[in-house]
Amino acid sequence: MGCFMYSMNAQASPSGQPPPAGSDVYRDLMTYMAWMSDGIPTGERLPGALYPKVPKPEGGYDLERGRVVYQQNCALCHGSDGQGTRNGAGDVRFPPLWGPQSYNWGAGMARINTAASFIKANMPFGKPYSLSDQDAWDVAAYLNSHERPKDPRQTGTVAEAAEAFHAGEDSFYGKTLNGHLLGTGAELSPQ
Ligand code: HEC
Incomplete structure (x- = not known):
């Protein structure tokens, strides 16, 4: 759920x-x-399961460097505007990474540390572990510095939700960037 x-x-x-x-x-x-795990031993970590945590680089991360990593390694599939690509039938081929159709502010992926670790182990698709730790953090921060759908748990203000659900995490939720308060939500316009 x-x-x-x-x-x-x-x-x-x-x-x-x-x-x-x-x-x-x-x-x-x-x-x-259950069907997929038929014949798989229980309680054992299998190769390829989960992914290792990538520690935050000492100097933190940088959005401008992240933008360059993104344009060079990710835009091909996810679009230079981050909106992903669809096939002729309209089905998602490569998922959007920000904006109204992406994962929302409540998703684990909206945290920079979680996205950095996922990206390092899985992206660019087909080239796992090709980015440096620094590149993974920079590009994760770049993705997650964009507006996306609201955190569904937010009932009051963004500041209240930041305090209740995002305290102490590595994320842009509730921070103001280029004059925009992140967390207010990118919603689909009504058809
Ligand atoms: C060759 C195409 C391709 C390239 C290049 C690529 N991706 Fe992906 N990306 C995918 C596909 C396909 C998926 C969906 C994977 C799945 O569902 O298992 C995905 C999924 C993701 C997701 C998860 C999205 C979600 O909603 O959970 C993130 C985050 C992501 N990619 C980031 C990146 C970043 C950052 C780069 C560049 C460093 C990158 N990708 C490069 C194809 C690509």
Whole structure:
């Protein structure tokens, strides 16, 4: 349910909600996962599972360097405007990384440290571990310095949600960048 809410930004789905508790969707997903793990030993870490944490570089990160890493290594698939690409049928081919169709502010990926580790181990797609730790942090910060859909837990102000849900994390949530308060949300315009 959390994945539907945050990573998949269920707010943008027709119902605006994750499938309700008890929905067949969860039973079917669990069945699929159980089927995929047939014959796999339980309680053992398999090669390729999860990804190592990439520590924050001593000098922190830099958005301008991140922009350059992005344009050189990521824009080809995710678009120079970060909006991803779709196939002829309109299905997502390469996911948007910011803006109204991306993961929202409540997703783990919106944290710079989480995105840096994911990126280092998985991106550019097909070239894992090709970026330096510094590049991974710079590009993760660059992605996550853009507006994206609201944190679904936000009921009051962004400042209140920053305090309640984002305290102490490496993220741009609730920070002002180029005169814009991040966290206010990028929503799809009504059709
Ligand atoms: C060759 C195409 C390609 C390139 C180049 C590429 N990506 Fe990706 N990216 C993908 C695909 C495909 C996925 C979806 C993977 C999946 O769902 O398993 C993805 C997923 C992601 C996600 C997860 C998005 C989400 O909603 O969870 C992030 C973040 C990301 N890429 C960042 C990057 C960054 C940063 C770079 C450059 C360093 C990069 N990608 C380069 C193809 C690419």
